[in-house]
Amino acid sequence: MAQEYKIKGLSSLDLKSGEKREVEVEGIENGKVLLAKVGDKTHAMSANCTHYGAPLKLGVLTPDGRLTCAWHGACFNVASGDVEDAPALDPLAKFEVVEKSDGVYIKGEESSIKANRRQVNTKCSVQGQEKVVVIGGGSGAMGLVQALREQKFKGAITMISSEPYLPIDRTKLSKALIADKSKLEWRSQEWFKTSSIETLHDDVTSVDFKSKTVSTASGSSHQYTKLVLATGGTPKALPLPGFKDLSNIFLLRTIPDVQAILSAVGEKKGKKIVIVGSSFIGMEVGNALSSDNEVSIIGMESVPLERVMGAEVGKIFQEQIGKKGVKFYMNASVDSAHPSSSDAKAVGSVKLKDGTSLPADLVILGIGVAPSTAFLKDNPAIELEKDGSLQTSENFAVKGLSDVYALGDIATYPYHGPGGNGTLTRIEHWNVAQNAGRSVARSIVSPSASPKPFIPVFWSALGSQLRYCGNTPNGWEDLVLQGEPKEGKFAAFYGKGDTVVAVASMQMDPVMTQSAELMRRGKMPGMGELRKGLDVRDVGVPGEVKM
Template identity: 30%
Template sequence: MEKAPQPVLGPDASAETPDQQPDRTLYDVAAVEDVREGEVFSVIIKEQSIALVRVGGEVHALGGRCPHKGAPLRGRLHCYSKAHGDVIVCPWHKAVFGVRDGRVKEPVAFSGLPVYPVRLVEGRVLVGVSPLPARVPEPCMEDSSVLVLGGGAAAASAIYTLREEGFAGSIILIGDESLPPYDRPSLSKGIFLGGPDKVQPPLLLNDAFFAHHEITRVQGTITSLDCTAKRVELADGRDYSADHVLITTGGRPAKPDLPGIELTGVMTMHGVQDARQIAEEITGEQAVVLIGGGLTTLELASALRQKGAGVTVIAPEQVIPMEAQWGREVGRILLRLHADNGVAFITDSEVVNIYGKDHVEGIELDDGMKLPCTHVLVAVGNEPCRSFLPDDVGTDADGGVSGIVVDEDMRVLPGIYAAGDVAAFQHEGTLCRIEHWRQAQIEGRAAARTILGLSRQPMPIPWYWTQQFGKKLEYMGWGEPFDRVLIEGDLSGFDFMAAYMRGQKVVALVSAGRSSAMARAAVDFDGFVAKEVRTSIV
């Protein structure tokens, strides 16, 4: 049984009272030798979870739970990053925190870890429960101004980074939703199961943050951006200008050109209102057709089946779900997972018509088959929101990417930046647009650092996750092509690591039940592959 922390009087605690000073008591929590490098040693002191990390002869104490979703920080989560030094990585969503200062080094968290006082005495670790004062950044750029267009993850990350690094100028956020930036991925993962009144996604930055940091929020639709004057005009005639303009407008769900696509009952999933509409209209007695074969489709299928609705997925280009991205082996276990839970797949035909008088009554396939249904959900990809920009700004010269092209500093033009789903950038000679939540936050942070004149940090490898019928899978990679897949573990039991190979190079990882391993890979992909993947899989 673990020994309870023993209180040890601090060097000057006798002169203090609880009402006058923080608790300076130091608690004996562990032997120094028990805190091993590379691992996070977790202790509880006065109901506080604290993570101990050893770096050489030093031991550091930080908050023991990730501030994003409360993931416990324990086990093999201490890594060394070439960009950030010693760090702790959240196993759930890959937020990266500095060991010495607790600060966020990479998203997804929007606050750092508290740092606690530590003393090493005769081979024992003594830890206090009152956090050390957090570093207050030196104010900078007091006379500058920033306009952030769009209210998603990239916008929130940029705003947080600006203030975290001391930007003291004005910040205005312009978006078309009434809510502050929120956790959009939760929408397709079933947040609507509790009913329309329960569709309240977690906020990334709340109203108190905006008030405390004197950030102005404006709701409106952007109609034009003058990149020379750095002036934005809204649909209602209001206009705003700034020294720096960051475009984080993301994308909107694409709709195929089908007869009946505008009928009532045809839906997409993008914002809170979409989730509330699904919660209100779709019941367990109804039949729903989903058009598309990507992760959003599969997550919606999972959530709707849990609601009791009948679900049919029409994915003519994918006989096996996610095969092009994740390979045949992993795709098959997804197909079986959905089939075992009552989801039907049609992969040899495509929808040519959505029929009904005023409301959807069914869909017609190209082989003449008609399938009655009450609702159609379309999830065939997103179109970047850039209609307010001149056609010649941020355009791909080859015409192959529809987003806003940025350089390695997320810059479009002098004083104009883009980040998130709308931004396209070069990776190893290929222009790519990564439409995932953590990546959007990383790009927003990078753009903010450029505005602040801070040094460029390496772009971490993209990571995303999905949860379907209670099974979580994680992907890490740039979406590069692969020619074979090597798997270690139990596929059917959702406890495995899959390495995606092109020749002798590992280009991506997909895993289930290996969250700590993926956390280490998020910090040092090449090193993780060399040390752990190649010895166990390749």
Template identity: 35%
Template structure:
């Protein structure tokens, strides 16, 4: 740490102490106000899960209101600037800061119509071993790109690179999404980031760092040099080039750091969470409790294939977690949490004391209250073991029944229809995928029938019958219909895995979900909730809370929780993005909210369309696309910028996609209080 940095840290510490003292002085005042009848409404009650949020927000507002003299305002500005400066200094050891670039020596921006830039020189604030990089390769000319444009170019015979021109600057990153390999040049370009056209993962265009999910790894970042004649030359780090992806720099465990952060859960939220902690420089103890007898894995593939090998599904290996000092307690779950003593009581009898805690325990499948659901060969699907059990029970002579009209049952039916004798789907609605509306639901209803799936709509499961050995062999519906079956897969909803938190002081809603603030903190200080169980603010729904079981949001929650635990104030800003594939038809769904009307643009019969879901006020709350990438990603990017799409943007003129030009319009982000 150099002298300037030490001085900044010293001054910052003083300012933080001043702020803390101010808050301590104000706290009794606000507590007395809370006990006053004038402040005794329910929303200020200690029984309200938002009690702590309101205190923190009120203290913050009161503190800012006290900085009304010029000297106080100057001190507050100094504090803010120093905090920003120190954050940058700390990031020097992180992955994003190690993505260096060539830049022009001129201080002027390279705008369209301006003179070409001066000859570039390599600039960096950190040491760099240039032997790790390739020689410079000319990929294009600066004139090949317009402002706010990205294009794919060849770096070598095996590597494509994404070159972006924004704000007059040229940057270059890998062009293949690190999730499932989608070509990013066909995605959505936002302000300083690019969004994957398939599943919505987002990458910073300057650093290649992953900022929204799904996925774990970041993109390679290329050094850029623009010559006097406009030639754009790139250099790549050889190791990143070989893998076509990059792991952000991570620190290792320092046993002199006695702090401990615990995450209860071994799913996608936990996987991103523990990595982000190390990427942000946390060197203390990290403990991850995994209820399943395996490490975190890509669960969403199970219903789409069932026959994946576990080592192909796991996000990271045991060696990876050991290398970075991340303790993984496999096959262990939390039996209770003591938030006063800050202890987690484990199912193996151990106790783990924590300084900060993330709860990300996910969901468990719900079985309907029907006679016979406990017979043999009646399954739910949530875990890898569930998938293996289903796969082991079916043969080419199996009569399979899937119960439910949502994604689990429908995906299982589509993946197994060619592996068994018959597949029957039972659901209560007129069409499956009720979230998509009648027109889209009927389209997929007809597709399933065309593929040989027997669709039993507008009915429900009444009873399951078994043989003498206890295996299911017959289904009865509520309309009295009976038919034979050999295997049943139940896709009939889920429950939150939060019952172990009773008497912990952590407020739970009646359904078991947990309310959080914009930073994922619960009503208990230092306790956070993320993933499926979090009833968290949703940007796409005016920051109203909701619980959403999508892997994209689950992984994003892991990142946000880790950032806030390590000192970065990070609000929730992700837009929910769901995806599925049935019979080769890729479904993308972005957004969230109640809708009153559905506008279909395109050709339904050819499975190439966009469905706009519009609320009572004419605002588009969600978009569904099939065969029309990257519209869903463009819509997600639009909402993430704080912009709104209205039905008038779609209905005016023949081109319903004119609204995509709104992505180029800059709008300052407004931080929301919650």
């Protein structure tokens, strides 16, 4: 039952427009809420992000009432508490603000204050003839099915995933090597049941776009009125001697992959681990395993992530992870894998083309992913892009087909962020897939609705937490680096002309989030201003104290 709770130490509502403040609630242990003033109204809501619990007082508040978390870009509507952008699934709890002669109170339920979130209402009894079939069970699929029910879609929903579990937080596989599905699954089976979302674990073998039928390996078929393709990526293997034949060589995409890696590492640890690929996955896994093992990372560039982040920033990542004892072999190419002297069927070493031999108890491949569209390869109704992806419109409708959408790793769509100019782009980011799913849900429920723009965001565990926003489909020409790069504390601004097209940061929150919101609003300062030392965290908006 809703009650009034007094806020400690606040005699009146003295916030300025654009200001936010975390306050304590009397009578509730560890009870905290966030006050945020937009225009002339003060709102009260959960104090922490519902994604990973970041304090929202560190986030970014905009004049149009968006509150964005500083860690991973989850965004909420201040007026309603609803999720605006991924990766949060649960909305914030909202509370009424009451000003009295003896102080300021909030009105709400104690359980909501303690829970720091509001349970989303997705309960549904299926009605009508509409049926959405979703192929895939990742971030995009989860964002789609939840958003459909949030937006009161009453039709049937069937999600078909090749993975033998419910949708998981896949980011935790490489960043933390968590293998317990109970700690990874976003929603319980009961949630899917009460939401009337059918979940099937099967492999889709073909789609008949004319008859609107999906066929699976088990022999079942599923009719649809709307089809969403969200099959994600398939990790690339190495077609080199030894890599197909020897055991203890792993890819990393699923819970069984992580379980197999942890089993090979064992409880005693101290293993010699070779990671092929200085990609984000390779670097994250190296970072996660480095404390108790001897880790070597092989990369083809001069520094890790040079192609995406540039040599100057890539060197920072290498030094950060190098402090943990990880050894790097850069400008290197792999020649072959060789068996162990004690077990002819297991890997024992990896040989480089320059003759270097690296001892290995196990090998992990992190050389990228390809769009998982093999089941569409010979379909005459569809034309895949050269990389195996599907071209879509801004609302992720597949080119040349009706009532079919594609999102996530398999979608190549027109990018309209800074410097994008509609360039066809494929982005393998967690947030992009989930936001695309939410966008497709809006298109299904309200076909005339315009696509909702969002700025791509991702994060990575590279010694410290990297945060990144924007994209560079047309490349970048210039870099402005602020902060203390040698200490792993920096903000990197990537420019095309004077336009900032992407921003990366470490230990300088909320630089990334602030930049993403400035990009979205068309208010991002130019490279020239940043080169003179402007701190984007100090950039205000007319009529507001600061975002």
